[in-house]
Amino acid sequence: MLVKFEVEKRLGDFLLSAAGELAEGLRCIVGPNGSGKTTLMKILAGLMKPDKGHVSMFGVRSVVYISDLPSPPDVLGIDVLAAGRTRFSKKPISEEEEETLLKYAELLGVAQLARRRWGTLSGGERQRLVVAAALAAEADFLLLDEPLSNLHGDWRKRVMETLRNYARQRIVVVTTHHGDVLDCCAEILAMREGKLMWRGPPSEYTWPIDGKCDV
Ligand SMILES: Nc1ncnc2c1ncn2[C@@H]1O[C@H](COP(=O)(O)OP(=O)(O)OP(=O)(O)O)[C@@H](O)[C@H]1O
Structure with missing residues (x-):
């Protein structure tokens, strides 16, 4: 299964411009408030239409997006x-x-x-x-917007470990502000001001944590 995207979306002064692909496994989208995580998730889920570009799915039969x-x-x-x-x-x-x-x-x-x-x-x-x-x-493609809110550290870890196992044969994407659980994901996608600035494995994600838990 594969999801490919290359999208642009303007919302007031905010411009999202992102491209990439998502395969099976657990992926985390991180970034400051207002960097565009939810906007990208909704476009990937087909709940928001991009102004330009497209999302293409290969072998994905069902998509579910849940925030609350x-x-x-x-x-x-x-x-x-x-x-x-x-x-x-x-x-x-x-x-x-x-x-x-x-x-x-x-x-x-x-x-x-x-x-x-x-x-x-x-x-x-x-x-x-x-x-x-x-x-x-x-669902083959599950998008969870901030599934860790309200959860204590031990539960955050258990939820992420559960999602990691669940994602072995599915594409699962979550957004989070919690730096303490990133080791559970196969890949991190870091957003800044509407752009995907970096993606890679948690072991290489040193930027821009600077010792804080918040990502
Ligand atoms: N309908 C809208 N009209 C104008 N601006 C919007 C609209 N929807 C979202 N925005 C703006 O788009 C930007 C990105 O919002 P988005 O919710 O994607 O950010 P986020 O990274 O998920 O933030 P957070 O971490 O706070 O949940 C924000 O500046 C937001 O105010």
């Missing part, structure tokens, strides 16, 4: 888990389907939240349920 998953307070954890597959369809979840959903929930330690109501969950519990729902969608 605003849910009604009364909705059950299991329904949130199912949302990535069914988009809150009213059809009851079959036993077999529930088994699959719980398998992904277990990977992120949230299977026990299946019968809890969204409104009663902590920020970190909600975040892990949302990532589990994204995994359960089983």
Whole structure:
């Protein structure tokens, strides 16, 4: 599977101009606030149309983009888990389907939240349920915008390790500001002011951390 892109997009004063390709594995897009990470992700996911250029996919049958998953307070954890597959369809979840959903929930330690109501969950519990729902969608190309927000360091690591394993036969792209998890990804794509300034393996990513956790 391969995704190739060469795109330009103007949003007010901001100009995104980026080109590259994405193969199987876990990739992290990093960069300061407003550098264009979300804009690029939405264009790659087909949710935003570029002004110029194109995104071409080879062997990719399904694409899922998830940032947050605003849910009604009364909705059950299991329904949130199912949302990535069914988009809150009213059809009851079959036993077999529930088994699959719980398998992904277990990977992120949230299977026990299946019968809890969204409104009663902590920020970190909600975040892990949302990532589990994204995994359960089983897309060939998965884009997760800031999947680590609200998560403590240990959970950040576990989520990223889970995504790394999941990405063995899929293209998975995440955005993050957390420098402590970059070792988990196959490649880092660093953005500045709408441009992809650098890409390479985490072992070579010395610029521009300058000793801070924030990337
Ligand atoms: N609809 C819009 N109209 C005008 N400017 C926009 C619009 N959408 C986004 N922008 C601007 O485009 C720039 C890039 O935004 P984007 O959300 O892609 O950045 P980001 O790197 O994801 O930032 P963050 O780390 O804060 O989430 C920002 O300056 C933002 O204000």
